Amino acid sequence: MTKRNQVPDLTGVRRLGGSFRDPAGFLFFENDIPLRQVNPVYADNFKLLTGSGLYQELSDAGQLISHEIVPEHKGLDGKAWCVLRPKWLSFVSYPYEWSFFQLQQAAVLTLDINLKAMAKGMILKDASAWNIQFDGCRPVLVDTLSLERYDKSKPWVAYRQFCQHFLNPLLLAAYCDATVLQEFIFRREGFSAAYAASRLPWRTRLNLGILMHVHLNKRLSVNTSGSDPAATFSFEKLERVLLHLRGMVASLKPRASKTTWEDYYSGSISGEGYLNEKAAVVEELIQLTNGITATDLGCNNGYFSRMLQQAGYRVIAIDSDVQAIDQLARANHQSPVNSLLTIVADISNPSPALGWRNSEDKQLIDRLEADTCLSLALWHHLYFQYNIPLADIAAFTASICRQFLIVEYVPVDDKKTQIISRGKEQLIPGYSREAFEKAVSVFFRIIEIRMLSEEKRIIYLLKRNT
Template sequence: MSPSPTALPSSFRDARSGFVFRAGGKLYRQVNQAARPDYDALMGSGLYEELVAEGLLIEHEEVELPGSSPDAYRILRPSELPLISYPYEWSFSQLKDAALTTIEIQKRALARGMSLRDASSYNMQFQDGRFVLIDTLSFETRKEGRPWIAYRQFCQHFLAPLALMSYRDLRLNQLLRIYIDGVPLDLASSLLPSKARTRIPLQLHIFSHAKAQLRGGDGRPSGSGKSPSISENALIGILDSLRKGVEGLNVGLSRSTWSDYYEEADHYSPETFEDKKKLVESLIDQIAPEQLWDLGANVGLFSRVASGKGIFTVAWELDPQCVERNYRIAKKEGQTKLLPLVLDLSNPSPGIGWANKERQDLIGRGPVDAVMALALIHHLAVGNNVPLPLIAEYLAKLGHHLIIEFVPKDDPKVQGLLSSREDVFDDYSVDGFESAFGEHFTILRQDAMAGTARLLYLMESKTA
């Protein structure tokens, strides 16, 4: 490896403590000499063992790498995650679980004389069916009397977006795509209904907190010239209040456009449905992927065909209600290989943050072994007017293999889309589809689906 490894674009905010880098295809975290006391305290206090044993913190091993920089105190090799996902891709319950996990970690840290210096939702990632903290260098030895440095971040990253999603609309998680450091509290205050104020934790940590922020450093209690000091019990009181605030927020599942898709499916007979499942399964077996992205996954019926085989499967879906429902079901089922995430494929997650590189776009997190696009093409081509060659070009970059269903124009679902728009889709035909996709893929298999005119293809990307 090179003598001075380069930090990943997501790992520059705490350069004094250390950074994450890749070498030889593996992920490492350098602990700098400056972070030595805090790192030793984490490892020596028993906190690391406790958190790892409880599945709250990512596990790592200390390794020797030749040519490490003189700043390096330790080089860690954390266990690798199949995918980094972002809070604007999470449903309500995912963000809520990540929030409660953060509070739990901070409580355990306080009990061992330490404290989290970040409460960033980006530090929480999905591993084996639950959220874990991935930033091992987030811990510091607690200084007596010092307030929780990450309090503001917790409110902006978790409490405010959860309250907005609960009181207003699930889609407001998209605010996190605009505000990388969480929803500004004055904005949350102005968007939340006044009835949210009747909940003490929300009144305190969002509304009053926002007011205090507007005063900035001048907001110190009158007459005090020194830094504020608070006891450990008061810190626990604040954490308990935050937890009550988070736990008190919920969302009900309404009948959204998509969440009843399978129940109301008039385009399949039960036999066709089972047939399709078997066909999909055989194609998945043929590819034997380690990771599969199911695009337009709805509540993840077909995603489960893959995840049931131990394949890490991401169920990407536009409708946050479906993602919420899918996540709740997955949790009940104890799924460890299925991750439902929100994604609008007509406007996929972009690169955001500093230089647009801090958080990766969708393509940057691929290509994966297999992409599945079942009953999706007509929504992109007809519903969103994206020409077939552009769809083929994009999908070819996302995965090495593609399982894709072609839904012909006379299908009731396409007819439904065409009923409200002019049919300007002359190329939308089997020939047009095969010619567009043939440019970017080698078509390996084409199967007819019994009982429908739909076709299922297996393709291999020429570009990924």
């Protein structure tokens, strides 16, 4: 029996639920500080990663998460070769929450890292989309231990995973429907070549790259240990394959389609007058808030998300419209300020905890908490389209809002409300300004009220009750 004084003090220490697949190491938390344990089996690879200059090159470029080595730390089980303290990212997202452009950027990053690694005698042993996170709008590899020594006599073992997690879903989004990316929520292992080939149009067989990487490769997708097109390649040939894949991925564009909300502020409502008045009010109210993080629920094209960003917030911009989010992600990528992350998510049906024992991906609601929340032209949709009571909407919003809420009340006689309430007249008696204020007053107190003359809408600045 183990003596009491031999038992390590694990107070405040817990292993990350989803970090268990790689024998090289795992993530754990110590007093809420994230640490990565590096096991002895990875020692030689870690020495090569740092000694070759690859780690410094990738971290300096913002392509690999930076870390500090924690001196004399023995890890969670006392057997660590070393322990790293990686840079902390304020928000964790998953591939089913990304737009086409985000997955495309993550794919290009993966290939670029692999090319740089090969030049230093290393290679990616994993090419999982879950190994990528977004630091603001920029993708970064967070799995430091996914790089290993490159054996030129062996194929790139992660080739098939790259195709399943990046190439195949991007092709499906480009040729079929951009919403296919949300299928990642139940396709954790990605999109097989057989599945992609069955959905891609026949004309894609005339594209040499798609023919080789998808249609001819589909017979291999059912064999998890079979050969891949990269199987017998030398360094030079594998390098050409990676460059070819990069060109393919970078040239793809999402299949265009007209969506309900992508031109909400330019074409669907009264337009410039309303937008200008609303923008002035929201900007004024943002100046009355304070904090570090902000969430924009139903952000649409991100017009107001950028106001939060300009006010100094780190912003999570969320909308279910994949095309609107993709346009925002593209525009955001050009911004010199890297403090806005776009997320594709349906607030009325947020993603649950997923993965093994529901411990690998955290549910969306647990990740959304912010100092300030923006909720413009959203509540009437939740109420009439999804039959969610105002009290429930208020409770949900309060659960993710630490301090301030800027929220828009859209009256029942508004043109948009009249459209979405058709056939649901029985809900109208429960929807009023009085009912709205009663619902929010349970959790918030009213700080400011602004009436919009153009549309008779009302914008409130609320503060959480203490």
